Amino acid sequence: MNITEIKSKFPVFKKNSNLVFLDTAASSLKVDQMINATNNCYTNQYANIHRGNYELSSKLTKYFEDARVKVADYLNVSSKNIIFVKSATEGINLVSSAMSSSYFKDGDEIVLSYLEHHANLIPWHLVNKNIKIVPLNINLKGEILYNELKDKINSKTKLISLTHMSNVTGSITDFEKVRELSKNYNIPLLIDGCQYAPHKKVDLKELDPDFYVFSAHKIYGPSGLGVLYMKDRWIDSFPPYQGGGQMINDVDIESSSYADGYEKFEAGTPPIAPVIGFSSSIDFMKQTGPDEIYNHEMQLHDNALEKLKKINNINIYGTSKNKGAIISFSINGIHNSDLGAMLDKKNIAIRTGHHCCQPLMKFYKISGTSRVSFGVYNTFEDVDYFVDSLEEIIKILQ
Numbered sequence: 001m002n003i004t005e006i007k008s009k010f011p012v013f014k015k016n017s018n019l020v021f022l023d024t025a026a027s028s029l030k031v032d033q034m035i036n037a038t039n040n041c042y043t044n045q046y047a048n049i050h051r052g053n054y055e056l057s058s059k060l061t062k063y064f065e066d067a068r069v070k071v072a073d074y075l076n077v078s079s080k081n082i083i084f085v086k087s088a089t090e091g092i093n094l095v096s097s098a099m100s101s102s103y104f105k106d107g108d109e110i111v112l113s114y115l116e117h118h119a120n121l122i123p124w125h126l127v128n129k130n131i132k133i134v135p136l137n138i139n140l141k142g143e144i145l146y147n148e149l150k151d152k153i154n155s156k157t158k159l160i161s162l163t164h165m166s167n168v169t170g171s172i173t174d175f176e177k178v179r180e181l182s183k184n185y186n187i188p189l190l191i192d193g194c195q196y197a198p199h200k201k202v203d204l205k206e207l208d209p210d211f212y213v214f215s216a217h218k219i220y221g222p223s224g225l226g227v228l229y230m231k232d233r234w235i236d237s238f239p240p241y242q243g244g245g246q247m248i249n250d251v252d253i254e255s256s257s258y259a260d261g262y263e264k265f266e267a268g269t270p271p272i273a274p275v276i277g278f279s280s281s282i283d284f285m286k287q288t289g290p291d292e293i294y295n296h297e298m299q300l301h302d303n304a305l306e307k308l309k310k311i312n313n314i315n316i317y318g319t320s321k322n323k324g325a326i327i328s329f330s331i332n333g334i335h336n337s338d339l340g341a342m343l344d345k346k347n348i349a350i351r352t353g354h355h356c357c358q359p360l361m362k363f364y365k366i367s368g369t370s371r372v373s374f375g376v377y378n379t380f381e382d383v384d385y386f387v388d389s390l391e392e393i394i395k396i397l398q
């Protein structure tokens with residue numbers, strides 16, 4: 001991969017050429033073709049979609065629906081199973097809300113893991129039935145203990161909801177091990193793909209979950225847009241999440257009936273420009289190649305890990321062999337937020353804190369970590385500068 005060429009596609013580096021951005025897991029930098037497509041949408045194409053019987057509206061409606069097809073093709077599924085939401089968080093809330101009113105019964109159980117982001121925990125806490133959360137334990141490497149699955153599943157288990165890749169440890173979940181059991185026991189599977197989808201090819205036909213969610217802003221795309229893949233069975237049986245324009249079949253003053261298919265879940269004016277922009281982020285991913293992106297990021301990860309391991313008093317959280325390019329660490333005697341602030345003075349952006357994973361922090365008996373996460377635009381020079389700066393800061397702070 002020609003990183004100089006790739007970096008030139010990220011306009012932030014034009015004015016801030018020395019920026020070392022190591023916080024892609026929180027949100028990625030933005031690629032020019034996405035910015036240009038969004039700009040063009042607002043400048044030349046904009047009208048509300050689906051309702052207008054004039055050219056601007058009907059053309060943009062077509063581009064919007066073409067984008068749905070592009071996202072679906074990228075995931076190797078049908079566009080009728082793709083629902084646009086405002087974020088991955090909203091996608092999971094949609095599923096939990098629908099399951100809350102139409103699926104769960106008191107006494108049901110959900111299997112999750114200690115790796116989950118709050119976005120895949122709290123929506124289940126909000127379920128208005130008395131359901132039990134059954135957590136899968138992990139080991140110190142940050143790997144799910146798959147051998148627990150069999151014992152934790154029973155006739156009351158109504159959902160398995162797991163992250164595809166941890167935003168703290170980078171561990172990648174082995175869904176072959178999960179899928180076999182979930183299929184045998186006929187338990188639906190939700191996969192939180194927020195951290196995996198930006199870095200590796202996602203083939204939903206192969207993975208075969210009932211639900212898959214991710215956010216566009218972590219894939220060089222716009223904020224304000226999430227993608228929720230849902231199998232037909234659930235699209236047909238779930239009630240709407242929100243009510244409003246577009247999701248209807250017929251409305252009377254006292255009652256209404258709803259559209260079939262994904263439209264039922266897209267009430268109101270959708271995130272039009274973000275969807276148009278995201279279509280170009282998908283083009284960027286296809287042109288660059290998710291596998292190439294993953295290999296490049298993992299080379300940086302391995303190089304950084306090798307160097308970090310040599311630092312005295314460092315703790316590294318998550319050492320699974322099957323992982324993505326995220327490293328969480330702490331240095332004894334130094335507060336993570338001091339480290340983050342000092343690195344920021346050197347134009348290095350990292351993330352510190354609990355990363356919306358408090359149960360995982362409690363598992364490691366810590367309050368937070370410093371986290372570096374790599375994106376397509378990072379270089380070996382970034383790694384060197386980061387590690388050298390870190391060593392300098394440790395000398396000052398210790």
Ligand SMILES: Cc1ncc(COP(=O)(O)O)c(C=O)c1O
Pocket residue numbers: 025026087088089090117119120163165166167192194195215226
């Ligand atoms: C693993 C994981 N799941 C869910 C989310 C929530 O994503 P969003 O805030 O875009 O809804 C994040 C965000 O960091 C995440 O890393």
